[in-house]
Amino acid sequence: MADLNETARALVAPGKGILAADESTGTITKRFDSIGVESTEENRRTYRDLLFTTNGAADHISGVILYDETIRQSSTDGTPFPKLLEQQGIIPGIKVDLGAKPLAKATGETITEGLDGLRGRLEEYRELGARFAKWRAVITIDGDHIPSEYCLWTNAHALARYAALCQEAGLVPIVEPEVLMDGGHTIERSFEVTSRTLHAVFTELRDQRVEFEDMLLKPNMVLSGYECSEQASDQQIAELTLKCFRRHVPAAVPGIVFLSGGQSDEDATARLNTINAMGPHPWEVSFSYGRALQAPALKAWAGDSAGVAAGQEAYLHRAKMNGLARSGSYSPEMEEKVAA
Numbered sequence: 001m002a003d004l005n006e007t008a009r010a011l012v013a014p015g016k017g018i019l020a021a022d023e024s025t026g027t028i029t030k031r032f033d034s035i036g037v038e039s040t041e042e043n044r045r046t047y048r049d050l051l052f053t054t055n056g057a058a059d060h061i062s063g064v065i066l067y068d069e070t071i072r073q074s075s076t077d078g079t080p081f082p083k084l085l086e087q088q089g090i091i092p093g094i095k096v097d098l099g100a101k102p103l104a105k106a107t108g109e110t111i112t113e114g115l116d117g118l119r120g121r122l123e124e125y126r127e128l129g130a131r132f133a134k135w136r137a138v139i140t141i142d143g144d145h146i147p148s149e150y151c152l153w154t155n156a157h158a159l160a161r162y163a164a165l166c167q168e169a170g171l172v173p174i175v176e177p178e179v180l181m182d183g184g185h186t187i188e189r190s191f192e193v194t195s196r197t198l199h200a201v202f203t204e205l206r207d208q209r210v211e212f213e214d215m216l217l218k219p220n221m222v223l224s225g226y227e228c229s230e231q232a233s234d235q236q237i238a239e240l241t242l243k244c245f246r247r248h249v250p251a252a253v254p255g256i257v258f259l260s261g262g263q264s265d266e267d268a269t270a271r272l273n274t275i276n277a278m279g280p281h282p283w284e285v286s287f288s289y290g291r292a293l294q295a296p297a298l299k300a301w302a303g304d305s306a307g308v309a310a311g312q313e314a315y316l317h318r319a320k321m322n323g324l325a326r327s328g329s330y331s332p333e334m335e336e337k338v339a340a
């Protein structure tokens with residue numbers, strides 16, 4: 001069986017991070033709607049092929065998270081996507097949760113489903129080439145009473161059950177408890193809720209015998225809500241994020257890979273850079289971005305074969321910028337040089 005710690009460490013290798021390309025059919029359809037492209041299976045394949053055949057991406061991208069449909073698809077030359085990635089030294093991974101559904105007796109809160117039959121699905125994904133997995137729990141902030149402790153602990157329990165099954169199956173679990181940025185809450189409230197969330201998650205992981213060395217954490221940064229009138233600076237974000245994670249994430253965890261969660265692509269890069277510039281930290285601090293790596297590429301491609309080269313260039317640029325943010329070596333001026 002593959003050494004899980006070795007895989008986890010390879011995913012957070014210096015200068016590299018993860019591309020989250022595991023949008024469910026519903027989510028990728030929303031992204032395609034924004035550029036006026038029909039969400040057919042072939043269009044979804046063509047778009048993922050653009051990303052996965054980008055020359056040079058492997059210099060900055062350690063792993064790619066795939067979706068159930070995508071892990072079974074192939075590049076235009078017939079090479080299955082997991083194999084195509086592996087040939088470039090990029091580790092294939094797979095989203096295994098089945099989405100957030102309403103939590104019983106908790107209006108406005110969700111529980112992520114997908115545990116039934118998971119052991120069998122993990123075995124199949126491993127055969128298809130996956131070496132790591134992802135499960136996303138969604139935590140909403142609303143007023144003083146949401147999230148409830150009930151919601152936090154129920155999601156933490158499910159995350160730990162998933163993580164234990166992954167380790168048993170020889171896959172590195174990426175444990176993703178996402179506290180959403182949606183709403184008018186302050187950064188202090190985000191700090192408080194993210195702290196409670198991580199407390200529940202690491203308690204459950206420990207109780208369910210998950211090896212911290214053999215997993216990665218994929219959290220939100222501690223941020224002001226989108227609609228909060230007072231937006232925290234990058235420096236405040238970095239300080240509160242690190243304060244929260246130092247208190248709650250054991251040093252045995254090899255890496256923290258942030259989600260972008262709706263931050264602009266350049267904000268997501270700048271904040272990761274600020275956090276790393278304040279290092280060294282007990283864990284590698286990296287990225288597992290979806291929108292913040294793909295938004296400019298999606299726009300440049302626009303569903304047109306004539307846009308493939310521009311789409312690849314845009315993706316490579318964001319991968320490179322985030323790669324630099326891994327060591328605090330990014331600066332916003334680097335964006336303009338490429339744009340010029």
Ligand code: 13P
Nearest residue numbers: 020259260261289290291
């Ligand atoms: P975003 O970076 O777009 O938030 O996506 C990351 C992800 O995988 C969410 O589950």
